[in-house]
Each structure stands twice: as structure tokens, then as C-alpha cells.
Amino acid sequence: MAHHNPEKPGPPPTADDGVVLYEKRDRIAYVTINRPEARNAVSPEVHRAMIAAWADFDEDDSVDVAILTGAGDDAFCAGADLKEYIPPIIADGTSEDIREIVELGLNGFTRGMHRIYKPIVGAINGWALAGGLETALACDIRIASDRAMFGSFEARRGFHHGDGGIVRLVNTCGTGIALEMLLTAEAIDAQRALQCNLVSKVVPHEKLMDEAETVARQILRNSQRAVRSAKQTILDTVGKPLDEQLRNEAWNAYTCADREETLAMLGRFYEKTDPGRAGSHRTDL
Numbered sequence: 001m002a003h004h005n006p007e008k009p010g011p012p013p014t015a016d017d018g019v020v021l022y023e024k025r026d027r028i029a030y031v032t033i034n035r036p037e038a039r040n041a042v043s044p045e046v047h048r049a050m051i052a053a054w055a056d057f058d059e060d061d062s063v064d065v066a067i068l069t070g071a072g073d074d075a076f077c078a079g080a081d082l083k084e085y086i087p088p089i090i091a092d093g094t095s096e097d098i099r100e101i102v103e104l105g106l107n108g109f110t111r112g113m114h115r116i117y118k119p120i121v122g123a124i125n126g127w128a129l130a131g132g133l134e135t136a137l138a139c140d141i142r143i144a145s146d147r148a149m150f151g152s153f154e155a156r157r158g159f160h161h162g163d164g165g166i167v168r169l170v171n172t173c174g175t176g177i178a179l180e181m182l183l184t185a186e187a188i189d190a191q192r193a194l195q196c197n198l199v200s201k202v203v204p205h206e207k208l209m210d211e212a213e214t215v216a217r218q219i220l221r222n223s224q225r226a227v228r229s230a231k232q233t234i235l236d237t238v239g240k241p242l243d244e245q246l247r248n249e250a251w252n253a254y255t256c257a258d259r260e261e262t263l264a265m266l267g268r269f270y271e272k273t274d275p276g277r278a279g280s281h282r283t284d285l
Helices: 044-059 086-092 095-103 131-138 165-173 175-184 190-195 205-220 224-237 242-255 259-270
Strands: 020-025 028-033 065-070 075-077 120-124 127-129 141-145 149-151 201-203
Touching (some): 020 044, 028 044, 028 205, 065 075, 075 131, 120 131, 120 205, 127 131, 131 165, 141 190, 190 201, 201 205
Parallel strands (some): 028 065, 065 120, 075 127, 120 141, 127 149, 141 201
Antiparallel strands (some): 020 028
């Protein structure tokens, strides 16, 4: 089953590995769940390939941002495959199996690999359902196609989120939205998701990847030391008492800068040549 031996995910996948496509261009890693015939549901093979992709992304200095999406126009990810993934856990799961699951969540980065400090942009191209909603929530920034739908249907199947869905939905949208989505098991569309703060932006379907790449380039223009420290700070402060939150922020902020990089970036700011400026001194990303 999918969670066995997660510490041995195998070699990083490539664009030829089928169930997950993994490509790298211009400092961006493109990760695509590639089971459109099954609404990109997570089979054990998808789970293992995603673990390998995130491990490679974390370690490869040539890429600084990832974009995660689903193949086809129907679904981002319909969650764990209800035929291949869930039944073995319910029927045959041992305490050892459960311990491995607790250590490493669905697709790896929902739990266990969530401390990758490089940003992950989710391009939500269709249904993000159940574990697919958890996968979307594990992304740092979510851009939605106007076709996207979001749902937590687990209660219809006899269980509920266990791979970060409840925790991240509460942290992102608040208890009211989390309770509504989990207890009713009804889906919401992209515009409602925008109102709920579940996504940052909704764009026409055909412009989704362009928008995701724009967000990636906006991140890439910045100091990656600062970007990763900011992500770490957010992860470190969620749920902590105010004093600890403030101390974590101050410590990370005043220790993350590289002297040479910061002075060089300040120089470009003074010269009005830094990338992505607006107004009369506009520059490209």
C-alpha cells in the first residue's frame, strides 16, 4: 500500500514516469498529477512518485519554486483512490502501517515533508476533492481556474480528513468554513473559495498556468533566503502564543539576510532597476 517504506521513495520521477510528470524550467519545478482518466486520484504509485518529486525539489539548487497542477481539464486531484488506496488501510492496516502514515501524509508534503521552505504554488485546474483538497491546502499559494471546485466528501464515505485537511482549512479559512465543508460534505465553487480565502485568485481556465507562472516569477525576483525564512516563520508561528510568535518573527527576520545579496538588491532599488517595479519606473519580472 502507498505508505509502506516512505523513506525509500526511489529515484526522482521524470516526465516519462506516467502518473506524475516532473519537469524543471527556468528555476521552476512543474509537478503534474497525471491520471486524468481517474480525475487524478492518488494511487499508491502517485503517492510514491510525489514523495520522490518533493524530495528532489527540496534538494535541487537549480529550482526555487514549484507549480503543482493536475492533468486535463476536469480535476486537480480527486483525493486518494477509493479502490486502490483506502481499502487496504481500513481492512489490513497494522499499527506499523498507521505509524508510517502518521509520519508521512498523503503525497508526502501534506505531513512529514511540509517543512520544505521553497514555495509551492497550486494551480487548481478543476476538482480538488477530499485528499485533493488536502493536497491543494498543502500548497503555499493557490490560484484557481474558474472551473475549480473544492469539496470535503469524506463524511459521505465513513471517515474524515487525516492528512492536514481539517488543520489547514481551520488555519486558512476559519472554523466556520471548516465546519460547513466537513459536516455538510458539500462542494463550493471557485468564487466561494475566493470569498473564503481558500484561494488567492480566480482566473479564466485557459489563463491558469500563465497566472501561476507569473506568481512564480514574482517569487523568483526576490531574495530566496528571505522567501524561505518567511515561509519558515509562518509555519513556526501558527498556533503559538503571541510572545513566541513575535520572537520567532524577529529572530528569523534579523538573521535571514545575506550581507552581499541584500546590499546588491538595495543598490538596484536605489537605481530603480530592480525587477517587477510598477508605475513610472516599471521593469519586467
